[in-house]
Amino acid sequence: MVRRSLAALLAPLLAAGTLVAPPAGAAPQDPIQHVSWGSGDELAAGSVRGVAVKRGKLLLTAEAGRRTFEGRRYDKGTWTSPWVSPGFGLTELIPSWQASTPGDSWIEVRVRGRERDGSMTSWDTMARWTSGGAIDRTTLSGQDDDGTSVAVDTWRTPGVTGWQLKVLLMRREGTSARLRVDRIGAVASAVPARSDVATSATGPAAGKVLDVPAYSQMIHSGHSPQWGGGGQAWCSPTSTSMVLAYRGALPGAAAYGWVPGGHPDPWVDHAARMVYDHGYDGAGNWAFNTAYAGGLVKSAYVTRLHDLREAEDYIVAGTPLVASIAFGRGDLTGAPISSSGGHLLVIVGFEADGDVVVNDPAAPSNASVRRVYDRGELEDAWQTASSGTVYVIG
Incomplete structure (x- = not known):
């Protein structure tokens, strides 16, 4: 599980010119924390069923279970993250992931929270996603049965103090597509509604412009x-x-x-x-x-x-x-x-x-x-x- 300060993250990357893991910066007035699992050791901290961590990836195993979805049968494995307690009552969570789902395979991403009294919310499905054409990529807005809800790509809560992700790996039964999950994580925040913000002070990038190609939509x-x-x-x-x-x-x-x-x-x-x-x-x-x-x-x-x-x-x-x-x-x-x-x-x-x-x-x-x-x-x-x-x- 990666939780690093912005300064610690960026220091070794200035020469390389690339970022390979998310920052976890937080300010008292605006709590923000990003947690990600993207290496073998990090992914091994989660619990698995029908999934193995191999070469730093999540892969289905021969012990995968079964699931029927839209009339089709799939091999199914799950990886569930450890609980994350950011130290504040989060009001929004945005998961993101990297995966490869060739052939008739796809993943489903879910999230749940833990209340201050230790009780847990139900699992909410954030997305069904594929890098191919196995299913229609979709989010499932709503699901507001227990105070939490999904708003497209954002999970909203009344201030839970912990969160957990689950990813389901789905492959059409009888096929051998090598689907994998490379990384999964989320950014949690507790940001109040604002109508105006203070302008930040200029920093070390003053006068620096990257040569990014320009495309018009x-x-x-x-x-x-x-x-x-x-x-x-x-x-x-x-x-x-x-x-x-x-x-x-x-x-x-x-x-x-x-x-x-x-x-x-x-x-x-x-x-x-x-x-x-x-x-x-x-x-x-x-x-x-x-x-x-x-x-x-x-x-x-x-x-x-x-x-x-x-x-x-x-x-x-x-x-x-x-x-x-x-x-x-x-x-x-x-x-x-x-x-x-x-x-x-x-x-x-x-x-x-x-x-x-x-x-x-x-x-x-x-x-x-x-x-x-x-x-x-x-x-x-x-x-x-x-x-x-x-x-x-x-």
Whole structure:
């Protein structure tokens, strides 16, 4: 189980220019903790049934059980995490994972909480997910039977003091697809509703800008509307694709061969298809975006940061961040759209005065994606909208 301070995590990574595990920073006024299991020793701390930890992965064994789902029979194994007690009453939890599910195989991710009196909530199913086409990738919003509930990619609670994850590995009975889970974790937080935030002080990334390729979602307008409404709604997969391109990890041409000829940047269309959430009916599911990216890079996960000063440490380490924001009319000077109830963009660096350099996919063309936003305005749009949610893709 990985629980590290941001400073301790980043120190050995500055030279390497990549992040391979999530931070666990916490501030008294805004408790945030990220816990992840991603090595053999870490995964071995969980309990298993029909699953073995081999070469740092979770794999089904011959002792797997059986499950019938939508009329089909599956081999089933489970891994259950240790209980995590973050030291505060969490109100939100965002799981994320990396897995490979070839053929007719998939995984299901569940979460439950522990109350202050030691009683436990029921298991809530967060997602059914596949890296292939075995099932429709979906989340299951609702499930508010005992005070907790699922809101797409986020588990909401009234303040439980502990949490636990379970992942089910499912493979069609009689087949031999080698499905595996490489990493699973979650970020827990207790963040109050806010209408304004203080602007953080400029830090060590002042004047540093990463050379992240620029892709516009708007040049895909009308493309494949079945995957979340078309390019005009694809801020998340477009942002994810920008970071994958920066990492040299875009999928090969065979993956997006289905995209009609003449479509620019066809890997963006492919990303939208791969992250589409049938339950949410959109391509903006945070965990589905990092799960897709996680099949192409060493590490990808969702976490939360307290402010842009923490984001600067990632930029110094060579790691751009996909940030989730929202803003009203006139609240984000220079934005290519007047307002948004939910938008994602890539933080790629900082000006010398601390203002934020971004790749904003809502720009009308690739050439106009690079923007500079006022530090205070962007920090407010990010923290009040999503409590500092980011994708870290390394």
